[in-house]
Amino acid sequence: MVLQRGPQKAIIWGTADTVGERVTVTIHGHGHVTTHVTKHPSKSGGIWKVKLPAITAHGPFTVLAKSSEGEATLHDVLFGDVWVCSGQSNMEFSMYNIFNASAEMATASSFKNIRIFKAKKSQSPTPYQDLSSIAIQWSLPTKRSLPNFSAVCMLYAEYLYPHLNYPIGLVDTDWGGTPIEAWSSPEALNACSHIHKRGPFVHTVLWNAMVSPLLPMTIYGAIWYQGESNAHVEAEANRYACKFPEMINDWRKRFNEASLGETRADFPFGFVQLAANSDNLANFGAFPALRWAQTAKYGFVPNKIMPNTFMSVAMDLPDPHAPYGTIHPRDKQDVARRLVLSGLSVAYGIKGIDSQGPFPTAFTAHKVHHTLHIEYDNGNIPIDVRNNTGFEVCCSAQSIPCGDHDPWVAAPVTKHDTTSVTLTTSACHQHVFGVRYAWRATPCEFKKCSVYGRDNDLPAPPFKEVAAF
Template sequence: MIFHYFVIVLLFCISNTDGAGTLRFADYYESHMVLQMAPSRAQIWGYATSVGDTVTVDLNGTVAATATVAKRTDGKAGGIWSALLPAHKAGGPITIDIRSNDGHATLTDVLFGDVWICSGQSNMAFTLGQVFNNSAELEHSSHFNNIRIMKVALRSSNTTVDKTPLAIHWRTPAGSSTRYFSAVCLMFAEELAPHINRPIGLIQTAWGGTPVEAWSSPDAIASCTSKTKRATPHENSVLWNAMVNPLLKMTIYGAIWYQGEANIRHPDAYACQFPAMIDDWRSKFNIASKHQTNQQFPFGFVQLAANANKTLHFGFPDLRWSQTAKYGYVPNPRLQNVFMAVAMDLPDYNSTFGTIHPRDKQDVAKRLALAGRAVAYNEKNLDFQGPIPTDLTLTENKLVIEFDHGNSAIEVRKTDGFELCCGNNFNHTCHYNHWTPAPIVAHDQSTVTIDTSGCHGNMSLVVAVRFAWEMSPCEFKMCPLYDSTNDLPAATFVKYAPFNTK
C-alpha cells in the first residue's frame, strides 16, 4: 500500500513538472476544450526542453503552424513555445498534434467557438448543485454537448505565475463534477447557446469572499491609488497573479463577473477600481494573446442582489451605483461594451447558504445572457435593460421622471422606492439620513410622477432624487418599475439638481 502511494505521488509530480523533460501543452490546454473561433486566431502554448527547437502544430493531420522554443525568462530550465493557429470557423471536433525533438503530444475532441472567463467571489462560485431545482438543472445541462467547462483551482500568489492547477478539467457539462461548477457561468452559456449557434468554452476562476483588489493587477491598483492591505486571499493582486495571469495567453471572447459584497465598505473606491480592473484585463489579455483577444472584449457583470436587512440605506445600494461607475446603467461612456444583470429584486431570505447567496441563479443568468446578446453579440432591436431615467422636470409639488424604455412601456408594480433630499440651497450635502420618501402619484407608458411635498418650509428645494436605495428594496420581482416586455427592473440611481422646471 505504501509503495502504491509512493508511485502515485511520483507520477503526479512527474506529470506536473514545469516544462522539464518533455514537450507538452500548458496546463489548461486539454482534450475536449474550446478554442476561440474566427475572426480571432487561437493561441496555444506550452513547455519544451530544447531551446531553439521547432514545434510543429497539426490540425487534423495538416500542418497549421510552427513555433520556436524560446528560453524561459523566469530562470527555470527548459523553454516555452507558443503558436497562433489559423482563424477557424465554429465547430469541430479537431485533433491537435504537436511534435518536436522533445516528443509528441495530442489533444482530441477540440471545438472552436467562443471562450468566456467567469470570475468573482462566492456568488460566481455558487455551484449548479446549490441552485433551486438543481437536479433538473443538472439533467438539462447534460444535453449541451457544445458547451465545455473548466474550473481553475483556488490558489493565491504574491508574484505572477504561469501555471494554474485545475479543479475541473475540460469536459462537457454531463457528469457528476458539473454540480461543482458555477451556476451563473453555465446557465449564462445555456441561455446564449440557441442564439449564437456555436460552441462555448467556460473557464471558472472565482473565490468566495474576495475583493476586487485581489483580482486586479498592480497596474490596475496603481491607477486608483488604492492603499488597501488585507490578508491572503484578499490581499492586492494575489488572485490576479495566480488565477488570471496564467490565462492571459489564451485567446478569449469575453468575461462575466459576479462580485462586490467584499467591497461594500468602500463603494467610492470601487467606482474607480472596478472600471480600472476591466481596462487592465482587456489590455493584458490583448497583449498576451498577440492581439487576438479584442482589446475591448465584452464584459458582463451581475449587480448585487438583496440581502437580509431590508431597510439599510447604505453599503449595498452605494456599491450597486459604483458598479456602473455612477451612471446607473451600462454600457456608458466609462464602461463601454459592458453589460449587466440587475438582481436586487431576486431576494432569497430563506437560503440555506445564507441570504447573501440567493439560490435563484436562473433569473440572473437569463438577464445576463439577454444583455450579452445585445452588447456582446450585437443583436438588434432587443430590449435588454429596465427603464433608464433620461429627463427630470419639476412642477409644483411634483417631479416628473421620463424613462427610456426601449420598445416597451414601463410597468409600475408599487408606488414607493423613490426618495428626495431636501435643502435650502443646491450645495446642500445629502447625508444618509437626509432623505424622505416620495411616493409615485401618477404614471403613463414613459413617465412616473412623484410627490415632492415632503420638501417644504426652509428646506423646500429638491436637491436630489434617488431610487431603490436600500440593501433589499423589494420583494421577489416586486420592485416599483419594470419594462413590460422582458420583466427587467429599473436599476438603482441618484440624480442631483438642478432639474428642468415647468
Template sequence: MAGVSLIVLLLAALHLSDATLRFASYYGDHMVLQKSPQRAVLWGYGPEGEKVTVYLSGPIQQKVSSVPVKEGIWQVTLDPVEAGGPYNVYAISQSSACNLTDVLFGDIWLCGGQSNMYFNTSAIFNASEELALSSKYPHVRPFMAALNMSKTELIDLIQVEMPWFVPTPSVVADFSAVCWLFGRYMYDKLQYPIGLVESCWGGTPVEAWSSPRALKQCGLNQSEDNSMMKSTVLWNAMIHPFLNMTIYGAIWYQGEANAEYHQDKYNCSFPAMINDWRMGFHQGSGGQTALDFPFGFVQLSTYKNGSTDDGFPEIRWHQTADMGFVPNSRMKNTFMAVALDLPDKTSPYGTIHPRDKQDVAHRLTLGARAVAYGEKNVSFQGPFPKEIMLKENSIIITYDKAVSVASSKNIFEICCSEKKVSCETQSIWLPAAIMDWNHTSIRLFVGSCPSSEVAALRYAWRDWPCEFKACPVYDIDGNLPTPPFITNKYSANQNVWKRI
C-alpha cells in the same frame, strides 16, 4: 501537406517515448479554442533549443510553422478556424510529442468574481432539472481553476480544479451555476461551441483580482502580504496565467466584499480592473483577444432586509461608475444584469446567496446578445430616467423606454435643501409616493418638501428594496427592472432636471 501524409506523420510522432513536451495546464482534451475571426493561441513547455511544430487534424487540417523553445516555453498562434469540430491537436518536437483530443472551436468566456459566481449548480432552484439537461449540451465545455494565491505574477496555473469536460450532471453540479447557465443559454442562441473558464473565489474584493497597474490608477497600493483580502494575489495566480489564451469575453459577479472594503474606491477600481484585464489579455494573446472584449457583470442582489447603510446601494451605483447604467462613456462594451429584485429570504446558504441564478444568467445573456454579439432589437436594460421635472408638489420622471408600474410608497426618496446644495447619501431622505403613471412616466408626491427645495432624488436605495420580482418599475413587458439611481439637482452635469 496532404491529409494522409499528415496523419501518418502524426501517428508516427506520437510513438516517441519522451514526454517532455507538454501543453500549459489549462489546455486539455475536450477543450474549446477560440474560433475565427480571432486566432487561438497554444503554448506549453519543451526541451530547450528544440523546435515545435503544431498540427491540427479534423474537419480541416492545419500546420503551424515550427517555433523554437525559449527558456523552456513554446507558443504558436493558429490560423483562424471556424466554429465546430472535433479536432485533434498535435505538438511535435525533435525528441517528443503531445496531443489534445476532442477539441472544439467556439467562443470562450471567462467567469470571475466571488461567492455568487462560485455558487454551484447543485445549490440553485430546480437544480435536479437543470442538471438533467446538462448532458444535452455536449458542446458547452467547462473548465475550473483551483483556488490559489501568489505574491508574484505566474505564467501558468498552480493547479487545475476541473479539467475541460463534456458536461454530465455529476460534474456540472460542482461548477458555477451562473457560468454554466450563461453558457447554456448562449449555446441555445448561437448554436456553436461555448467554452467556460471558471476562475473565482468567495469573499474576495476587487483588489485581489487587480494588477498593480490597475490599483495605482485608483490610488490604491499593492499589499505587501498575501492575504486574499488585500491586493493582486488572485490576479497573480488565477488571472495572469490565462493572459496568453485567446478569449471572447468575460462575465463577473462580485462586489459584496467591497461593501465595507474600499467602498468609496469601487467606482474607480472596478472599471480600472476591466480595462486592465482587456489590455493584459490583448497583449498576452498577441492581439488576438480584442482590446475592448465584452465584459458583463451582475449588479449586486440583496443581503440584509431593511438595511440602508450596509454599502450595498453604494456598490451597485459604483458598479456602473456612478452613472446608473451600462454601457456608458467610462464602461464601454459592458453589460449588466440587475438582480436587486431577486432576493431569497429562505436561502439555506444565507440571504447573500440567492438561489435563483436562472434569471441572473438570462439577463446576462440578453446583454451579451445585444452588446457582445450586436444582435438588433434585443431589450437588455431596464428603463432609466431621461428627464426629471418639478411641478408644484410633484416630480415627474420620464423614462427612456416604456414602463410598467406598480404603486409604491417608499422606494422613491427625495432630499430637501433650502440652501440649494447637493445632498449626500448620508443626508435626510423622505419617501416620495407614486401618485400616478402612464407608459413613459411616473408622477411622485413630494409631500412636505416644497418642490423648489427638492435637491435630489433616488430610487431603490436600500439593500433589499423590494420582494421577489416585485419592484414597482420594470420595462413594458415586466421582465427587466429599473436599476437603482441617485441624482442631485445641484451637481455638475445633472441636465436631466427640468422645472415647469
C-alpha cells in the same frame, strides 16, 4: 475542450526543455504551424506559443503538438466562443446549490457542445506562468463535473447557446469572499487610490495565480460577479467606481497582448449588479453605493467610462430563506437570463433586442404642486409600474450636493403613464436637491420593485440624480 473560433485565432502554448527547439502544431485537415522554443521568463527551459488558423467549423478536431522531445495530442477539440467567468462567492456558487438543482443539472448535461474548465483556488505574490492546479479539467457538463461548477457561468452559456448554435467554452476562476483588489494587477490598482489589504486576500494575489496564467488564451469575453467584499463601508464602495473600470481595462489590455492580438483589446465584459442582501427591506448598508459604483456612477452600461460592458440587474431577486445566507440567493436562473439578454445586444451586436430595464432621461419639477415628473428612455419604451414605493427625494435648505446621509424622504408615485411616473415631494418641507430610486440593500420583495420594462420584464436599475429641482 473549446478553443476560440474564427475570425479570431486560437493560441496554443506550452513548455519544452531546449531553447531553440522547433515545435510543430497540426490540426488534422487544417494544416500546421511551426515555431521555436524561447527562454522561459521565470524558470529553466523554454516556452513556445503559436497561433492556429482561424477556424469556424465546430469540429471535433485533433490537435497535435510535436518536437524532437516528444508529442502531445488533444482530442475532441471544438471551436466556438470562450468566456472567462470570475469573481467571488456568487460566481463560485455552484449548480448543486441553486433552485431546482437536480433538474437544472440534468438539463445542463444535455449541452454536449458546451465544455467547462475550473481553476483551483490559488494565490501568489508574483505572477504565475501556469496554473498551480486545476479543479475541473476540460470536461463535458456531467453529473460529476457540474455540482462544483459556477451556476451563473453554466446557465449563461445554456441560455446563450440557442442564439449562437456553435460551441461555447467556459473557464471558471473565482474565490468566495475576495475583494476586487485581489483580482487586479498592480498597474490597475495604482490608477486608483487604494488601501493595501492584509490577510489571505491581499492585493493582486489572485490576479497573479488565477488570471495571469490564462492571459495567452484567446477568449471572446468575460463575465463577473463580485463586489460584496467591497461593500462593507460606503467610502470603500465609492472607490469601486474607479477600481472596477480600471480592472476591466487592464484585463482587456493584458489578454490582448498575451494572445498576440487575437483577444480583442475591447472584449465584451458583463457583470451582475449586486443582488439583495437582507430579509429586512429597511436595511441600508453600502450595497446601494456599490451598485452605483459598479456602473461608474452612471447607473447604466455601456457608458463612456465603461464601453462594451453589459449588466444583469439582480436587486429585486432576494432569497430571505437562503440556506447559505441572504447574500447568496439561489435564483441564478433569472440572473443569467438577464445577463444573456444584455450580452446579446452588447457582446454580439444583435439588433432589436430589448435588453435593459427602464432608465430615467428627464426630470421635471412642479414646485407649486410639490411633484416631480420622471420620464424614462425619452418616452420611447413602455414601462410597468408595480407599486408606488422606492423613490426618495433629498431635502435641504441649502443648494449643496446631497449625500447618502442627508435627509432623504419617501416620494411615493401618485400617477404614471406608459413611459413616466409622477412623484409627490410634499414630505419635503425644504428645497428638493436630489432624487434616488431603490436605494436599499434589499429594495423590494421578489420581483416587486416599482418600475419594470413592460415588454421585457427587466427591472429599472437603481439611480441617483443630484440636482436642484
